Amino acid sequence: MIDHMLTRREVESRIGLGRSSIYQRLKDGSFPQPVRYGSRTIRWKESQIIAWLKEQEDASANHVNDRERRNPDTN
Structure with a gap:
């Protein structure tokens, strides 16, 4: 199976985050690393x-389930 490669704009559209948020998550390791195709082109699988x-x-x-278990009367 060939994996479709997404541009940053396509990723932004799919996940609902902007460029700065994506790059911050890349920096802290909480977002998938892109594949580099040269010095100016990156894509995500x-x-x-x-x-x-x-x-x-x-x-x-x-998180929601844990909160509901701790506070069953708040529903």
């Missing part, structure tokens, strides 16, 4: 972006 989004969704769902 679509499969890695999809996996990252899934991780964010799972972490958010776990």
Whole structure:
């Protein structure tokens, strides 16, 4: 299977974050690293972006579930 390569703008559109937020997450290691195609061109593997989004969704769902278990009367 060939992985589709996404531009930064395509990644921004899919994940709902801007350039600065993406680069900050790259810097702190919490976002998939891009593939470099020369000094000015980078792309992200679509499969890695999809996996990252899934991780964010799972972490958010776990956070909500943990909060509901701690405070069952707030629902």
